[in-house]
Amino acid sequence: xxxxxxxxxxxxxxxxxxxxxKAQVSLSGYLALHREDADAWFALGLIRVRSGNIxxxxxxxxxxxxxxxxxxxxxxxxxxxxxFIHDLDRSKACAVTADSLxxxxxxxxxxxxxxxxxxxxxxxxxxxxxxxxARPSAIRVYYEMAxxxxxxxxxxxxxxxxxxxxxxxxxCVAVSKALADFSWTLKKLDRMSSSYSRQILGQAPGRAxxxxxxxxxxxxxxxxxxxxxxxxAHVYYANYLRDCGYHDAASSHYRIAENLDPHDPVxxxxxxxxxxxxxxxxxxxxEIESAILIKxxxxxxxxxxxxxxxxxxxxxxxxxxxxxxxxxxxFYSTQxxx
Numbered sequence: 371x372x373x374x375x376x377x378x379x380x381x382x383x384x385x386x387x388x389x390x391x392k393a394q395v396s397l398s399g400y401l402a403l404h405r406e407d408a409d410a411w412f413a414l415g416l417i418r419v420r421s422g423n424i425x426x427x428x429x430x431x432x433x434x435x436x437x438x439x440x441x442x443x444x445x446x447x448x449x450x451x452x453x454f455i456h457d458l459d460r461s462k463a464c465a466v467t468a469d470s471l472x473x474x475x476x477x478x479x480x481x482x483x484x485x486x487x488x489x490x491x492x493x494x495x496x497x498x499x500x501x502x503x504a505r506p507s508a509i510r511v512y513y514e515m516a517x518x519x520x521x522x523x524x525x526x527x528x529x530x531x532x533x534x535x536x537x538x539x540x541x542c543v544a545v546s547k548a549l550a551d552f553s554w555t556l557k558k559l560d561r562m563s564s565s566y567s568r569q570i571l572g573q574a575p576g577r578a579x580x581x582x583x584x585x586x587x588x589x590x591x592x593x594x595x596x597x598x599x600x601x602x603a604h605v606y607y608a609n610y611l612r613d614c615g616y617h618d619a620a621s622s623h624y625r626i627a628e629n630l631d632p633h634d635p636v637x638x639x640x641x642x643x644x645x646x647x648x649x650x651x652x653x654x655x656x657e658i659e660s661a662i663l664i665k666x667x668x669x670x671x672x673x674x675x676x677x678x679x680x681x682x683x684x685x686x687x688x689x690x691x692x693x694x695x696x697x698x699x700x701f702y703s704t705q706x707x708x
Contacts, residue, residue, distance in 0.1 A: 377396060378413045381396050381410075381417065382413055382417075385417050393417050394414065394421070401414065408437040412430075412431070412434045414430050416447065418430060428451050433597075435541070435597065440513055442467070445464040445468035445541055446464070448464040449465040463541040463596070464541040467538075467539045467540060470535075471539065473507070474507070474508040474509055474510055477505060479514070481493075481497055482494055482514050489521070494514055494517075495519070499515075502515075509535050509539060512534050513535065516548070525559070529549065543597040546589045546596075550587075550606070550610070553586045558613070583614070586610065590603065605634075605637055608624045612640070612643070617644050617648045628641065635660075635661040638658070638660040642654040642655070642656075642657035642671075642674060643674065646678055658675040658678065667699070669695045669699060672691045672694040673692065676691035
């Protein structure tokens with residue numbers, strides 16, 4: 371949803387009046403302060419494309435697809451852009467995604483959205499099940515139910531719901547990345563004691579879904595194929611690669627993420643862990659220090675840096691960082707992979 375429709379409307383009017391540069395400057399300045407305004411990004415993307423700046427216009431539209439994953443008009447515009455630059459495979463995937471999402475626009479999901487907004491996920495699942503009984507191919511319903519299952523920690527059901535729609539929306543990066551994330555989470559839980567992990571999650575033993583490492587890898591790659599500038603997706607994919615022991619490949623994606631968002635402490639931190647794992651302690655130290663410089667209360671980073679410094683036997687710095695770690699709240703983010 372747009373935060374300031376007046377700015378967007380004025381920019382569109384300026385563009386229609388032949389003042390493309392003015393429209394782009396206005397929207398760019400606004401988005402520098404409101405980066406989550408999908409409507410403004412959509413307007414900027416269309417204006418850039420229609421002004422001949424295809425690369426930057428495409429980047430803006432890819433961001434909109436990330437922010438509004440269930441909006442068919444976004445994929446319709448992306449299909450046109452990809453076709454214009456002769457990327458027919460991605461154009462077709464976007465067209466398929468748009469068609470799939472348009473097929474259930476006649477379904478009134480207002481009660482589902484209202485229940486989700488107030489955190490009543492049981493109601494989301496109940497209403498969703500009723501809708502799917504009549505319309506088993508309702509893409510947006512599966513997506514909302516996946517979000518509801520996530521709130522209940524029912525990761526198996528999240529994956530099941532997302533798998534039900536992934537072929538119908540191949541250009542939807544939110545679905546691809548989430549499918550990779552939650553499949554990987556289930557893989558990690560399988561490495562724990564099954565009874566312990568099920569007790570934590572409140573799930574019955576057993577796995578209804580067969581998890582394949584190649585599938586997880588392909589889901590991450592699919593998300594990045596349609597949104598190569600999504601730094602968070604690069605970080606999560608790198609975390610997965612590092613978990614599999616592919617430290618060099620992981621470092622490559624961390625560095626891409628760093629270039630896209632150099633002020634994200636999580637990326638520096640995880641790259642430091644990857645470098646430490648292959649014995650590049652000096653480089654790892656520099657990355658962890660960068661993370662702490664950006665986020666001084668990053669407890670995990672202080673702890674990691676203290677551990678890395680042990681190879682230098684610099685006792686004063688080691689003690690100071692361990693002390694700092696004890697005084698910091700833990701990050702508790704799925705992006706921080708230890």
